[in-house]
Every structure is written in C-alpha cells, then in structure tokens.
Amino acid sequence: VISVLLPNMADFxxxxxxxxxxxxxxxxxxxxxxxxxxxVVMRGGGHITFGLSNRFDTEFxxxxxxxxxxxxxxxxxxxxxxxxKKNLPVNVxxxxxxxxxxxxxxxxxxxxxxxxxxxxxxxxxxxxxWENNRLYHKLGLHWKLSxxxxxxxxxxxYVILIEFLPKYPIFRPD
Numbered sequence: 001v002i003s004v005l006l007p008n009m010a011d012f013x014x015x016x017x018x019x020x021x022x023x024x025x026x027x028x029x030x031x032x033x034x035x036x037x038x039x040v041v042m043r044g045g046g047h048i049t050f051g052l053s054n055r056f057d058t059e060f061x062x063x064x065x066x067x068x069x070x071x072x073x074x075x076x077x078x079x080x081x082x083x084x085k086k087n088l089p090v091n092v093x094x095x096x097x098x099x100x101x102x103x104x105x106x107x108x109x110x111x112x113x114x115x116x117x118x119x120x121x122x123x124x125x126x127x128x129x130w131e132n133n134r135l136y137h138k139l140g141l142h143w144k145l146s147x148x149x150x151x152x153x154x155x156x157x158y159v160i161l162i163e164f165l166p167k168y169p170i171f172r173p174d
Contacts, residue, residue, distance in 0.1 A: 042160035055081045087120040140165045
C-alpha cells in the first residue's frame with residue numbers, strides 16, 4: 001500500500017524545475033516604472049547671505065495635502081527658521097566686519113563668515129535629518145537642503161527640497 005503512494009523514496013527530496021510552455025518573460029521590480037511626483041521646492045523668504053536665506057515661508061504647499069498635517073509642516077519650518085534666526089545674525093556681524101577689513105586683509109577677513117555659514121548649513125542638515133527620521137520617512141517624504149540656481153540671477157541659493165519617496169510593491173513575492 002505504501003509503495004502505491006510513494007513509488008520511489010529516493011525522489012522524495014528532489015526538487016524539479018517546472019517548465020512553462022507559455023511566455024517566460026519575467027519582469028524584475030527594477031524595470032517597473034514608479035510614480036514619484038516632482039519634489040516640492042521651498043524657497044527662502046528673507047534676505048540671502050552667501051546663498052542661505054534668513055527664513056523660509058511657513059505657507060503650506062497644496063501638493064502636500066493628504067501627505068502631512070499642516071501643523072507638522074509649520075512646526076518643522078519653524079524649527080528651521082529658529083535655527084537660522086539663532087545663527088545668521090552672528091554671520092551678518094562678521095560679514096560687515098569682514099567687508100570693512102577686506103582691503104587690509106586681502107579677503108582673509110571673510111573666512112569667519114564662510115565658516116559660520118557652513119556651520120549653519122550643517123546644523124540645518126542635521127535638523128532636517130532628525131525630522132526625516134522622526135516623521136517624514138514614515139510618511140514617504142524626504143526633506144533636504146539643496147543648492148539651486150536663483151530664478152532671477154545667476155547666483156546660487158539654498159532651498160528646502162521635499163522629495164516623495166518611491167513606494168515599493170510589498171505584496172509582490174520575492
């Protein structure tokens with residue numbers, strides 16, 4: 001009776017490949033198009049010092065409706081503005097001092113301003129990374145400080161880019 005159910009015990013653990021007679025084209029996930037809207041660009045709303053604005057507008061972009069609460073958005077922008085408000089007045093004082101002494105120091109008096117501006121950008125990067133880890137990555141968004149060309153001139157400015165993270169098909173088998 002057992003020999004009828006399992007005719008050959010040696011073939012019990014053997015794995016056989018199934019051959020499809022139909023079309024065998026397999027499409028990997030890498031080639032599937034993923035829809036990601038264009039990133040939202042938040043331009044500075046104040047005076048620009050070395051490409052960095054002294055504040056960003058807290059107006060909620062309509063593109064983010066349904067993605068993030070307006071209150072959370074305003075809180076995040078307010079944190080960035082607080083960081084700028086804390087650091088930029090010191091930069092402006094050093095900039096004025098550096099401009100006054102520029103002729104005597106052959107431009108070396110501007111180095112403190114450049115270093116302070118870099119420190120301000122780094123603190124905003126850290127703040128945005130903290131915001132991303134805390135909230136925005138869970139919502140499918142990624143905030144970053146990015147350098148872009150000004151629309152009105154050839155100068156560069158720093159803007160906040162809000163990128164949409166691509167959605168991965170979790171129900172598709174590996």
